[in-house]
Amino acid sequence: MENQKPSLMLVDGMALLFRAFYATAVTGQFMINSKGIPTNGIHGFIKHLFTAVSSFKPSHVAVCWDMGSKTFRTELFSSYKGNRGEAPVELIPQFDLVKEVVESFDIPNIGMVGFEADDCIGTIARQLSGHAKVSILTGDQDILQLLDDNISVILLKKGYGNYLVHTPETFFEEKGITPRQMIDLKALMGDPSDNYPGVKGIGEKTALKLLKEYNHVEGIISNLDGLSKSIKAKIEQDLEMLHLSRRLAEIKCDVPVNIALEEAGLKIVKEKALNKLTELELRGVQRLLPIDEAIVS
Template identity: 70%
Template sequence: MSNENKPSFMLVDGMALLFRAYFATAVTGQFMINSKGIPTNGVYGFVKHFLTAVSSFKPTHVAVCWDMGSKTFRTEMYDGYKANRPDAPVELIPQFDLVKEVVEAFDVPNIGLAGYEADDCIGTIAKSAKEEANVKILTGDKDILQLIEDEISVALLQKGYGNYLVHTKETFFEANGILPRQMIDLKAFMGDTSDNYPGVKGIGEKTALKLLQQYEHIEGVLDNLHQLTKGQRTKIEQDLEMLHLSRQLAEIKCDVPIEYNLNDAILNFNHEKVMDKFAEVEFRGLQRFLDLKELA
């Protein structure tokens, strides 16, 4: 099937949209608490991001992936993984279930599996769907860029609504000088402060990029340690174990045991059902986002 005739499948990183929407309004204390006492600011913003992206990219199929709790195979591997993250704000907690209910009202599948992150579900689905669909991943999380291939692109949310930085294999290489897959080894060397693992102490992005451009991957670097500067060699040798562990933490797992069916993700929602849900949650002013693309 030629690329033009393939369905276009948008995989949404639900947490990335929800958190971005929540924090954009929480700073000014606009929690939008409804008559049932439930804050709705994150879900409201999520819907705006979701509908704006549907209108911008016009996917034929959509699914939303979620984290299912903070305990995953990565926390088993490394105690410190994401240990620096504060607990979710109290106003956000009831919105985790509410946002999934709203997604259900659009007849869009919510996908997640305990023990894995949303990224792992996204990676697994993207890799298995790429034969039959052009996949676009909507996220704010640069880690997902490692999944880019010919049939998989990534739309990174920028400031505001409807602003995206879309990366394909070509644009990624132009911007970074490495291939998307090499991002895993890049993070293994430089670590990730937001996920709280150190990589190799003293090796930053600039050095890591240079090493990967020259030697392709971690194995290539280790085979050529004798050619590195004494400082680089010492740092890598001292942190060899953490280098390998960091690579395991950085790599998105693309063989998660989840069931999904592309046909379940066909985007064809019932306008009335969605409006009923909006009324129940007490959302106002979203009608125009629904009208952006007549999907009824």
């Protein structure tokens, strides 16, 4: 039998942590432990992580994090993500603690100041997709631009254990464009959740139509005279914003982070992991850990 390619799951840590936090915060279940520390986000993060590990059975796992809100994108456009409020006070202590928990599982934490988690994910996915089948676990559609023959995306749906898995084929079926064209799609229509406008008055329908015809932003710009008067006027009026939005939308795949595949091998040391969970008084998640009971004496 030929050697099976290793499989690496890259996890968008913030996506899991925020999703877990807000799912319980609405009912006020912050799971405050005896030290007065809320652990609801961490608890749900662990549950999301290992539910996905048991569903997709990766041989290797790494978690990528945002490292503060200032990045090269906020330097390009100061209102980038400027619509996001401050993190809730109950979530703040969980940012550092969740990384300690990941460390106790001997899973690498990866992040780089000045870049978003997505940029680290993109960089590592590209670096290692020749050596492993890469899947990316996130709740964020933006990452779909990274899809290729060796990179798939697992989108978290509501609840635990519900996923939508995308490959370049399923993406094309859904949108009628290639994953790379998603960058141009966002450049044209903007992204309200990241707070940049794209071209005023161009929505998804028009943007998709233009991309199917002219391939990318440059193709559209070099064919302005072939467009309807109103679309031409809109693009000309927002040309600078269109170029800027494209730079904001593109995930950088050349961030100065690297990781050797063997560093991410999934090998949890039972005692080390359980000590950390006990210290934080995280109950009911031990059984989710992929620890081979037969080997551990």
